[in-house]
Amino acid sequence: MKALRLEAIGDLFVREVDIPSPGPGDLLVRVEACGICGTDRHLLHGEFPSTPPVTLGHEFCGIVEAIGDHVSDIAIGARITGDPNISCGRCSQCRAGRVNLCHALRAIGIHRDGGFADYVTVPRKQAHEIPLSLDPVHGAFCEPLACCLHGIDLSGIRTGSSVVVLGGGVIGLLTVQLARLAGATTVILSTRQAAKRRLAEEVGATATVDPSASDIVEAIAGPAGLVPGGVDVVIECAGVAETVQQSTRLAKSGGTVVILGVMPRGETVEIEPFDILFRELRVLGSFINPFVHRRAADLVASGVIEIDKLISRRVSLDEAASVIAHPPAAGEVKVLVVPNRA
Ligand SMILES: [Zn+2]
Ligand SMILES: [Zn+2]
Structure with a gap:
């Protein structure tokens, strides 16, 4: 499959990589859309800490294609939006309920492979189901909305x-x-x-x-x-x-x-x-999205949020690197990457 990889700071390009296999507790998700965010530009320029080499993309939605061991409460074919921010659940901040301030916070698309790819693996607990009747790209707005x-x-x-x-x-x-x-x-x-x-x-x-x-x-x-x-x-x-x-x-x-x-x-x-x-x-x-991703997903699913007017353009994975490498064009609100379907 294709993946947009940050190989090192300043070094972003599309590579052919193996489709990942979902580990225990993980879902394999075929990406329908993944939003480009200012953070991706900061990551490229080393202005936001990350751990390259890594596939970028933290605002994604897609279809569950395979399920790892110990996951029983979601079906293949379901559509999900991913909450990229994974807290450890064990540190003092997590135990105090402040999961966004986790001492060991890791994010999909920053510290582990993200959604600028044909497929992404997502821990089940980070995935929130959204209706199949929804416009396939709307799910990519759940993360910024959260x-x-x-x-x-x-x-x-x-x-x-x-x-x-x-x-x-x-x-x-x-x-x-x-x-x-x-x-x-x-x-x-x-x-x-x-x-x-x-x-x-x-x-x-x-x-x-x-x-x-x-x-x-x-x-x-x-x-x-x-x-x-x-x-x-x-x-x-x-x-x-x-x-x-x-x-x-x-x-x-x-x-x-x-x-x-x-x-x-x-x-x-x-x-x-x-x-x-x-x-x-x-x-x-206000830092990231503690305990609000489900509500954001429900808001998107309800249709009360105007999303279509915020989509400036849709690009392929091959075009995404140059979009991220340049500052946003005047008037541009959100650019979505729509990966090539397998
Ligand atoms: Zn973002
Ligand atoms: Zn923690």
């Missing part, structure tokens, strides 16, 4: 809340939708790209702002802004210094800021601790 769902859970959004989402990529556009589902009645998205502002309004943003056209802190939280005094919840989904800096200033006193975007390790921003203290802001990190 990460957004964890951020929404942490944010404490309530019915009637006001929310600002910073960033118009796939994480921002999924977060807008979840904020509305959580009951927020004002959801403002900020992004420079006009196409993404239009898309945000189509998927539920009540307003959008262009940070290159005006001072968005003034435009949103200023006395004549959209929400004078600031919003209940700010969710940073861009992972850039400028938006992280804006995030605390957009929150109202007593408000919450959630950091969901990934900034490169080691990069820093200036903040004003007095402002966080004096206005009693809650500033939270």
